[in-house]
Amino acid sequence: MKIYRKTGLMLLCLSMSISIFTACGSSSDKGTASTESSDTAAEVHKTGFPIxxxxxxxxxxxxxxxxxxxxxxxxxxxxxxxxxxxxxIQNAPQDSFETKKNLVFASGTLPDIFYAADLKGSDQVTYGSQGLLLPLEKYIDEGYAPNLKKILDANPDIRKSMTTPDGHIYALRNIQPSAVWYRGPMWYNGKFLKKFGMENKLPQTTEELYNYLKKVKEEDANGNGKDDEVPLSSVKLDDLRMFFLGFWGMYNEDIYVDKENKVHFPQAEPAYKEYLTFLNRLWNENLLDHETFSQTDEQKKAKGKNNQVALFSDYFPYFTLGGEPSEDNPMMQPVSSDIAGTPVYGKHPGINTIGGFAISNTNPNPEASMRWIDYQFSEEGYSFWAYGPEGTLFKYKDKATGEKEWLPVPDGTDREEYRGTITPNYGINTPGSYENSYVLGLRTSFDDWIDKETATKLTPIAKAPFPSVFLTVDQQTEIKTLRSDLDKYVKEMEAKFVTGAEPLSNWDKYIAQMKKMGYEKLESTYQQAYNTWAASK
Structure with a gap:
């Protein structure tokens, strides 16, 4: 959770031309909006259209x-x-938006609405406490966001996760209560499984996984007569770490809370040593790609398309292996270790950690603004903002049920690329919520297969690792200081332990160094934040 320090940025802003802020913000003659309805504000209908x-x-x-x-x-x-x-509309290019957003906040000349603005927890606490962002719970509870209120009433933990320590909601997020995936899963190359007659008998334990990867390496899994198979490939372990940690009972690659509500920093756990020991074993026997710490994702995918890789992570298997979506390459079944209660899987917490919508304190029509965004918290509205009006990407087969069918894309353009020209909800972190009925009729058999794989292999062992909690300003400062060195050290040592550059016999020395760097303080701070979250109503 990074902290935005305002002082230096304010000095920079004072040297900037005032015209920059005029272009980015609202007109300066609005004054400050009150949390009470203004006499000059528009009369707002709480349901239906127009607003x-x-x-x-x-x-x-x-x-x-x-x-x-x-x-x-x-x-x-x-x-x-x-x-x-x-x-x-006041756009800034995505790659420079963070800088422009910070300048606008520092200037005090704000737009009425921030949309897809990547408002981190520290942003919400800082700018909310400064009065630059309006508290939103008043407008939610007074009926200006009936779709969102329905979701929050049914999911009180999500409401708590959106509420800052001062008791206010300053930003709305993307909410998916039924989501399971937290990261892209692991997938098997189905051709290799078929060669060894294992399509219906996937590895169930870490030892069985080791034996399978060894078989791939030693028995010419791709049948080309060359020793070119890559049993397990990765990019700096970032794509597989969270999935693999679950084999040893850890729900996350960062802070997580166990079933007894105790907070853990996984890289200090004895179970983490077992994870490192296993990967080091794979490395030593050339079962883990020796280009793991140097290759790009594109290079990993090239090996997959060349039919060299047996096990890998990606959003869908054909992204790495090439070809069309199919059911030939199964999701990895998480495997158990010697640790009781394994495997586990870190489930999506049901809410994005980044705020995507906020109302500034100079907005003269906060009620209308809340009604404006609330449509995206309905399935009809989410569908509209995802796919556009009927007749662009789809048409209704049955409007009463919401069933749709795709329309041909003009000029043979890729459908997803064309979607980016009809809606702003493309490639950015937008607020809203849906379950599944909004895609009724647009789903394929591959989509259904993915859901079945997830329900069978991940859902039964899934638990959200940690709620989206807020830290106080003082806690943010402390955590940022601790993590600046600790995170870098942990990442460097992971690579050294896996490759053998640092022997695992130095584990105690590693733990001692992390204690000096303050990992125990990190755990205690998050434990305090978790306890506050758990006790809140």
């Missing part, structure tokens, strides 16, 4: 991926007609 009878304009700051002018997007154009709310 307001008389048109209003709201300024909105958001990152842009460069696919299309937002003013020309069908979603923006149609939603303005539906709501009677015209947007004054």
């Amino acid at each position: 307001v009878d008389n048109p209003i304009e709201l300024s909105i700051m958001a990152p842009d991926v460069g696919r299309q002018d937002w003013n020309k997007m069908p979603v923006i154009q149609e939603y303005e007609k539906m709501t009677n709310i015209k947007l004054k």
